[in-house]
Amino acid sequence: MFYRHISSDIKLSLTIPQYATDIFYLIKKNQTWLKQRFNWSDTITSVTDVENFIKLELLKFQQSIGLHTTIFYKNKIAGVAGFTDIYSGIGQLEYWLSEEHADKGIMAASLKELIHVGFSNYTIDTIEMRCTENSCQQLPVELNFEQKCKALSMTGMDALKSHTVYYIERKQFFAHVNRQQHHELCT
Secondary structure: OOEEEOOOOEEEEEOOHHHHHHHHHHHHHOHHHHHOOOOOHHHOOOHHHHHHHHHHHHHHHHOOOOEEEEEEEOOEEEEEEEEEEEEOOEEEEEEEEOHHHOOOOHHHHHHHHHHHHHHHHOOOOEEEEEEEOOOOOHHHHHOOOEEEEEEEEEOOOOOEEEEEEEEEEHHHHHHHHHHHHHHHHHO
16 A cells, blocks of 8 residues: 655555545535635535545556545645546646645645655656646745646636646656755755
8 A cells, every 4th residue: 555654744645445534524624715726626525426536546546547645644634635647658646635734834745755756656757737826826836847838627517717737847856856965965
């Protein structure tokens, strides 16, 4: 099973069906906040919806075309993050965090680890992430992603939501990691 200990407070674990109930109630508790950022939050109406999603993500994990993790903060579920699709050398990184856990560095630390895992363990050359105007605009910059383009997606019956697509390439990521390690050794 996939598991990463990031810090004394932050851990990543492969998302499994046993987490479905807690994830469902976290989504419902954060419904208004999530709806401002993501298209899918209104479509989750039951624990079964979450269980079905997890089963799909586990199939992707078995086929090495996805990796969906649950983020634990102080041993409680705080959100999720992972590669929803890996195809043609591109990993689509998606994530969400509960409102109470935002702006604590939890997501940046989790994504940094997932990016490393993605480039080290999957046939990924480029990782992409999408951000709406209401979400995460500073996070890709903090993680050394570059802006690629703007895109539109449907948020409901007739609403469009604008996204900015960011990307980072394998060589760019490891060059930055190597610079950081060199700097740490020299100080």
